[in-house]
Amino acid sequence: MKINEIVAEKFSFLEDNLRQEMCNYGVLKMADPDKIILEIRREIQLIPFIISGVAKVMRRDGKGNGIFLHYLTAQQTSAIAITYALEIKNSEIRIKAESAITYIGVPVKTVNSWFVKYNSWRSYYYRLNYKQTSFLIEKINDIAFESLEYRLLKYLEDASLVYNDNTINRKHFDIARDLKVSREAISRVLKKLEKEEIIILGRNKIILN
Template sequence: MKLDKILNSNFYNQFENKLLDELSSIGILKKAEPDKILVEIRREINFIPIIISGIVKVKRRDGKGNGIFIHFLGENQTSAITLTYALENKISEIRLEAMTKVTYISIPAKVVNTWFHKYESWRAYYLQLNHLQTSRLIETINNLAFTSLDERIVKYLKHIIEYTKIKTIKIKHFDIARDLKVTREAISRTLKKLETQGVVKLYRNKIDYLGQL
């Protein structure tokens, strides 16, 4: 599908016609395989990715192999944090990494920054994303401080299902452990516990979620 048709299909009720035209003229439709990094830490932000399909992880990294998962991005979303860094001409302090196959629109950051003054709908889009993603960030902090590991895993799986609409999740225990900042052994042990409780069904590199959403 051509970019203009994708934009009209996905954003016709959200963006002004002039903004849709500008997005169509300067945007580049791209694809990314799982684990592909779209925006890296300690790098200048040259473009803003707007996700059309697939799931992207937003992660905080320290550049020394340590990091933590913050939240996901899904269809019609971009990272409010990345937009803020670009608006302030700062280098990125987060990583955007494809979790699944991803299709996205690449928009030059310098152009995007002018849209805050030109288009009311772009400001509303940013504020909506910022509110949602700030809530997710607070939830992540609360989970780290106050929530048991089994509850954290269930919430993590629910978030994936929220974006994919599919209750079968292709994922390794190691990847969950890395995102939730615990050992792989702890994840495997807790998933086994959840399986005995009828919450999940485990397969090799795949999890069926059987609980309530």
């Protein structure tokens, strides 16, 4: 499909002129799993609009430490990245392809101009910002008040919903890094959940019953 056909199909809720600008200025890109499409402490040049696949938004400190924030799926972009771009600041998040993804990269200057020109863009951004902020507040609440077992099960359920699949292909190390806990703690809780017949453990995969 051509970029104008993709934009018409995926972003039909946006105004005609806005969609035309997305086609005129945007670049259709593809990324393999684990490809970083926006890096921390780098200038934000393009805002990625996901067409297909799943991307992961993370906060990293540059020393190997980090935490998973939320996913991006079709018809979504990162409200956080847009906010940094509006303030002309370097990115404080990493966006990485979780699966093979297709996305449209639109220059920051173009995206910023949409706030003045298009009501549908402002509505889209505010909805996206509300949804992603609510998710982050919920995550902070879980870290502060909930057990690791609760957080882990919720993490697996979220991944299952995003991929529409009860099988989550994920290493214990990757889960531990996303939840900012030790791999040993994750393995221990996963074994407990398996014993309770809530999940089935396989090689680098977890099946939700």
